[in-house]
Amino acid sequence: MCQSDSMCLIVFITLIQVTTFATFSANAFQEGDRVALQAFKSMIAHDPQGILNSWNDSGHFCEWKGITCGLRHRRVTVLNLRSKGLSGSLSPYIGNLSFLREINLMNNSIQGEIPREFGRLFRLEALFLSDNDLVGEIPANLSYCSRLTILFLGRNKLMGSIPFEFFSLYKLKQLAMQRNNLTGGIPPFIGNLTSLESISLAANAFGGNIPNSLGQLKELKSLGLGANNLSGLTLPHLRFFQVNRNFFSGSIPISLSNASKLEIIEALDNSFSGKLSVNFGGMKNLSYFNVAYNNLGSGESDEMSFMNSLANCSNLRTLIFAANKLRGALPHSIANLSDQLQNLIMTSNQLHGSIPSGIGNLVGLYRLGMGGNQFTGTIPKEMGKLQNLQGMGLYDNQLSGEIPSSLGNLSILSELLLNNNSLSGVIPSCLGSLKQLAILHLFENGLNGTIPEEIFNLTYLSNSLNLARNHLVGSIPTKIGNLKYLRVFDVSSNNLSGEIPSQLGLCSYLEEIFMRGNFFHGSIPSSLSSLRAVLAIDLSRNNLSGLIPKFLEDLSLEYLNLSFNDLEGEVPTKGVFANISRISVARFNRLCGGIPELQLPKCTENNSRNQKISERLKAIISTLSAVLGIVMVFFLCFCWFKRRRGLSKQQPSRPILRKALQKVSYESLFKATDGFSSTHLIGVGSFGSVYKGAFDQDGTIVAIKVFNLQRHGASKSFLAECKALKNIRHRNLVKVITSCSSIDFQGNDFKALVYEFMTNGSLENWLHPDAVPQKDVEIEIQKLTLLQRINIAIDVASAIDYLHHHCQEPVLHCDLKPGNVLLDNDMIAHVGDFGLARVRQEVSNLTQSSSVGVRGTIGYAAPEYGLGSEVSTNGDIYSYGILLLEMVTGKKPTDVMFEGDLNLHNFARMALLDHVIDIVDPILLNDVEGWDATTKQRLRQAKINGKIECLISMVRIGVACSVESPQDRMSITNVVHELQSVKNALLEAWNCTGEEVIR
Known part of the structure; x- marks a missing residue:
């Protein structure tokens, strides 16, 4: 109780004053928050979702969208406008929101610099500004936000270095500044921020060594430093280590052996070299190891011994060391790798010797990649134990012997790539048990015998069946019609015979058919007219006879080769037949018509009558008239050449080059370049040579690109160029005048393109004239x-x-x-x-x-x-x-x-x-x-x-x-x-x- 009335009055008045002042102060601070938010809104230029429409005087700012306030003081504690499509810049008045604990503006289009006033936010714990268009340097006075635990600035356009003042952010747990333009080195003081659990600094321009001090971060679980210019490596306490696409060189440090907690090692696409001497035995938790695309390899006899210690990594699920220079044989310890291993990829090295039979112990494998090496010997029958295998690649090796029948046990296999080896024997019929198979590549081997009918029961075979360049005999089974979803069928360069089965027309998804270089006879089956998706057909170098079907005009073909057969009659003129660059009908003596560029004789009335004769009657006539036919062929050839010679003499000179070259022939190109003389050679490329030529008609100079069809891919390059240039016209593109698809004087296929000549040569010559x-x-x-x-x-x-x-x-x-x-x-x-x-x-x-x-x-x-x-x-x-x-x-x-x-x-x-x-x-x-x-x-x-x-x-x-x-x-x-x-x-x-x- 008060001792007197006057004393009580004084106390009462004082309480009223304090309460009034507190209320006034609270209202004043709240008004300050409102003004700061309005200032933020005023600098947002675009708000596509209308989020800031609620930021008006009709309600308290604590009710505005994206705003969270404290219950006691009604002050702004959270500003969250993540992924709202906002554009504009950041207002410095945000620095007046002194109760802010979290700012989240991620995934917008905010531009400009980060205001220095953010350093006033002493209560700030989380700052999310990633995925914007922020520029400039990171403000050093963010270090005043000493309570920060999360700092996300990734995927912006920030420049400069990480401020030294950040050494005081002791509570920081997550630091993300990836995908900026930050430079300098990684500051050693980061190793003193002992609360850090994750660091993401990838895709910047950091240089120098990774500081050894990062090894002190015992809580660190994730480190992303990829796509920088970093080197050096001493990080013993990590669980996740990713340094992809940097410039690390030299050997992978042996000290990595001390990182016993590592779960993931991802160091692909660097310049690591030498022997891989790391002892992985202590990394019990290692589950993912990828060092692909480096230069690892020393040539020492035991350089593959690192796999011995990997056998102790019982949690290993992925092991990839593809695209290196590793030599030597695989150690037998491969059999001791974890039975949880799912991916084992060692493609494109220089490994040799036989494949250890113990590989059959890796029963957990999903994918096995061993292609592009020098393995010899046979394919181990123990591979049949890998019943979880979905993809097997043993291509481009020197494997020999037969394909083991045990591979038929791999019931969920979807890819089997055994091409480019020296395998022999027959194709085992048990491969027909691989019901999930989508790709089967056996080309470029020495396989013989017939194609087993069981292969054509693989209804999932939807991508590619390629058996080319073997010694297969017999006919194509009629069951091929079961492969309704097959896209590519290639049996080129074998000894197959018989007729082309009409059931091939049931493979309605076929895009490419290659049957070149066999002994197929009979006519082209009419059932192929149902192949509405087909893009390429090559039936050349067989014994096919009869007429060229008209339905081929209606297919969406981009390439058709019927050369070196025994076809006759009129050549269609529409569809693929309308483009000389897309078809080849060389070495036909009984064809007529077609587009003028083919230079075939016109079809006479006799040709039309002959087309109506049945195939059987024509066969009889052909047999009885063989000698007469030969004489007639020579006579027709003589008349044709005589007629051509006469026409060439009468051909008037034309001023327009495009018209003059509509019927360009091999002979005319030969003359224009003096027999493709080296004195006319002006360039050599991957698929051919370019010559300077002058035509007799008006002396116009052109550039002639002659494709070397002996080079793999040259024909496809010719087709690609024709397709690309078919409908494009631009002042800054080289103009193609015409093309030539014919045969040379020796009967070989010949393809060339004729371009407008560029008098000043290539930019290469001007940039590097010396x-x-x-x-x-x-x-x-x-x-x-x-x-x-x-x-x-x-x-x-x-x-x-x-x-x-x-x-x-x-x-x-x-x-x-x-x-x-x-x-x-x-x-x-x-x-x-x-x-x-x-x-x-x-x-x-x-x-x-x-x-x-x-x-x-x-x-x-x-x-x-x-x-x-x-x-x-x-x-x-x-x-x-x-x-x-x-x-x-x-x-x-x-x-x-x-x-x-x-x-x-x-x-x-x-x-x-x-x-x-x-x-x-x-x-x-x-x-x-x-x-x-x-x-x-x-x-x-x-x-x-x-x-x-x-x-x-x-x-x-x-x-x-x-x-x-x-x-x-x-x-x-x-x-x-x-x-x-x-x-x-x-x-x-x-x-x-x-x-x-x-x-």
Whole structure:
């Protein structure tokens, strides 16, 4: 009780004042939160979901969407607007939300920098800003948020280094900054943040060694450092270790043996070499080990002994060491690997010796990859114990002997790839028990006997049945009609005979039929008319007779080869027959009609009458008239050649080259190049040679690409180029005038394409003139100026943009490089050589086991192609980025300087922004010599004001196009716009015309 009334009054008044002040203060702070949130809203430019519509004065801000408040003070504690499609920038007023514990703005399109005012949020525990477009450096004063346990800044465009001040974030458990442009090294102080459980710093530009101090992080369970420039390795307490696609070199450190808690080791696609000497015996929890795509291998006799210690890893489920240089024999300890092992992949090494029979103990295997080695001996019958096996690849080895019948026990096998070995004997009928089989490849062996009927009971055989290049005999069983879902059927180059079974027409999903080089006789069955999905048929070099069926016109064929048979009568003219580049009917003496390019005699009335005669009667007539037939054939040939000679003499000269060459023949190409003389040779590529030629009609100069059909893939390259160029027209694409698909004077198949001649040769010659022998060029090659290079860059980008986005069917070039960019008389660039091109629609039909494994040229091919990814527009963009960087730096991606931890992309990326002048082609910085004094002064000033900015922009675009992640590459449409802007800015800075600069 109060001692007096006056004292009680004083206390009462004081309580009222305190309460009033507290209420006023609370209201003031709440008002501050409301103002801060309104400021945040004001800087959001786009809100597609209307989330911020609730942020108005009709209700308390604690009721706004995305806002959570504390119950006591009614202050904002959580701001969560994740994945709302917001764009705009971050307001610095967020720093006034002093009660915030969590900010989650992940997966939006927020731009600009992270405000320094975030450092005022002393209560902040979790900051999620990943998957935005934030730029600039990471604010150092985020270190004031000492309660932070989660910091997610990944997948932005942040630059600079990890701030040293972060050493004070002792409570940090999860740190994610992957997929930015961060540089410098990984700070050693991170090893002192002992609460860390996961670190993700992959896909940045960090360099140097991985700090040894990270070994102190005893709570660390996940470490992601892939796609950096890191080296060094000492991390004993990890459970998950991932350093994919870095530049680690040298041996994998033996000290890795001390990481006894490791569960996952993923170190693929580096430059590790030497002997793998790690002792895995102490890694009891190891379940995943992948060191594919390195250079491991020492040549020592015991270099495969590392597998002995892996036998102690009882939890091992995946073991992959494919694409290295490992030699030697597999140790017998392979039999002691974990029975939980599911994936064992050792393809593309140099392993030899026999396959240990103990491999049959690995009863848990799902996939076994041993292809691309030098294994000898027989296939162990013990492999029949692997009844969980779904894929077996033993292709490209030197295995011999018979295919063991025990393989028939692998009841869930879906892929069996035994091609390219020396296997002999018959195809075991027990393979018909593999009811789940989708791919069966036995081609390129020495198998004999007949094709067992049981094979054709495999109704799941939907991908490919390839038995080509063996010694098989007999006929194709009529049960082939059971394979209703088969896509590829290949029995080429065997000794098969009989008629083509009509039941083949029941395989309604067939896309490719290859029966070349056998002894099939009879007519082409009419049942094939039901194959509406078929794209390619090759029945050449058989004994087929009768007429060419008209229904072949109606099929969706892209390739048809009927050469070297005994067919007769009229050749159709529609469908596939309308395109000389898609058909081959060589060595037919009794065919007539067809399109003019085939140069067959016209069909007479007798031809039409003969077509109505039954096959039986024709056989009788043929037998009785054999001698007369031979005489008539020679007579007709004589008349035909005489007629052709007469026509050629009467052929008038035409001014338009395209019309003059509509009926181009082998003979005319032979004459145009003086017999394909080496003096006319102007280039040699993967699938053929290019000659300069001049036609007699009007002396017009052309370029003639002659395909070397002895090279595997050359015919497909010819077809690919014809298909790609069929419906495309663009000023920056090389124009194809005509094609030739015929036979040479020796009766061999001949294919060629005739192009518009480019007087200034290839971009390759202009970028590297010192590497071009003077005898090989007819023009004076000089170094290109900056403006010439940017013009060429725009031309090439425009061509690729057209191919990708403006064709009826998008086209993937797949082999973009300076040698395939040609320059005309005005130095306008034209993209050529579509021999590896793919129409996008057909890419989905390519499987990993397909022989059409487009990869392009080393140095220019996208890195994902080397890992088996299908071709895409992103692959062309990567190649363009490398080409652009080569134009700026003057260095090829295969330059000897790019070894170990350096390639052209990283070389350019590390030079941004401050060191671009150090990497560019020196000629671009010295091209004002020899000018008058006034022009020199103006251009030297322009060099400062415009040239460097232009070069930086070109390097930036080249780097953005050639990043490793396909989805992160710059759009080719944006490339065209940005380069055009760069050119305009350059000319504006120079205040002169393009012609003046080039002079």
